[in-house]
Amino acid sequence: MKNFLRKNPQVRTIRVAAADLNAQPRGKRVPSRFAEKVLEDGTRFPLSVLNLDIWGEDIDDSPLVFESGDRDGILWPTERGFLPMPWLEAPTALLPIWMFRDDGRPFDGDPRHALRRVIDRYKAQGLTPVVAVELEFFLIDDSGRNLEVPVSPRSGKRRKAAETMSIRALDQFDLFFTDLYDACEAMDIPADTAISEAGLGQFEINLMHGDDALRAADDAWLFKMLVKGLARRHGFAASFMAKPYEDYPGSGLHTHFSVLDAQGRNIFDDGGPKGTDTLRHAVQGCLSAMHDSTLIFAPHLNSYDRLVPESHAPTGISWAYENRTSAIRIPSGNPKARRIEHRVAGGDVNPYLLLTAILGAALNGIEDREEPPEPITGNAYAQGLRHIPGDWSSAIDAFEKSTVVPRIFSEELIRNLLLTKRQEVHYMNELSPAEQVTIYLDTV
Structure with missing residues (x-):
């Protein structure tokens, strides 16, 4: 050093x-x-x-x-x-x-130590999680009374429309993204593909997978800090808040993970499209913990504006193969890369607590060896599934009363987080919606 x-x-x-x-x-x-x-x-x-x-x-x-x-x-x-x-x-x-x-x-109140404890549980069984994250964020002009997409540095125009996977949208902010990738290289953050998303000025960048979950959380934390800081140098804001615009989808932080055994083999890979029994056990662990862990996936008042039906964010507790309406998706592709995608979290999460919750729940499932229900097909929003909590206070109550959360998080961290969130509920309810957006825009 x-x-x-x-x-x-x-x-x-x-x-x-x-x-x-x-x-x-x-x-x-x-x-x-x-x-x-x-x-x-x-x-x-x-x-x-x-x-x-x-x-x-x-x-x-x-x-x-x-x-x-x-x-x-x-x-x-x-x-x-x-x-x-x-x-x-x-x-x-x-x-x-x-x-x-x-x-x-x-x-124990340090979120990085929470993740270290879960990784140590994997190590004790000769297992290593392999993790990758996808981070969505908005570029925003917050100089006026209302939030807007920034003026394009290339055209001088402001395009108020969704630009899903648009090369033009990426090119409009080419200088920003070029600087961002250069900065990621300097900081050794493994930034991979960038795409434009469905929101106003919304983009996603994937961070490459690796077999060090603690480093993956570090990368996500540093990346969020970098994106927000670099955007200000370019004359606009960047935000990972879950839902800055009422009429457009919010930002998620999707997590992909697999698990290697002591010989480096992916224990989710059965050589075919379905995956192993262990994959299904990990899925069931994630499903069992999902309701009570929602406070980790949606930690702020604004988080719940994203978690509504037909919004490209999951609301029902389900899993499926190659289905982006489900909370847990098993992507298709090469069996050697068979993995689980956890799709609930918003972009406003703490990456250390997020990976702790997901990997801890998956390991609970692997240890318990319980089978999940049948995977769903079709539109998850239309299937009458059990839902995750739909508001902040309900998520806090579920986290507090849970029997599965203490298997993942320490007593001290649980206590500290509950005290924090109950205080935030009290004071956030005293603010106007505009004041709430102001605090979330630059922090999360």
């Missing part, structure tokens, strides 16, 4: 940052000449900083604040090391960190 700064003497400051429960980067600015101290001694800030609400306020009645004296944790660099921050004007490096207690134990 020290070599990065020696090879990049132009970097004058660094940011040390960890993800809180809302995936907001929390940390410090440090002059680069003191960076080695951070590497050798770590850095300190209160445990409660990873448990703030969406406005960055302390959580009322949290045991992490006054009850415990708002005590510090110690944060150490993750294995990612220093990364450039291409969205800033001055040469700057980011050092991702995660939180531990003074006695060396991981802080």
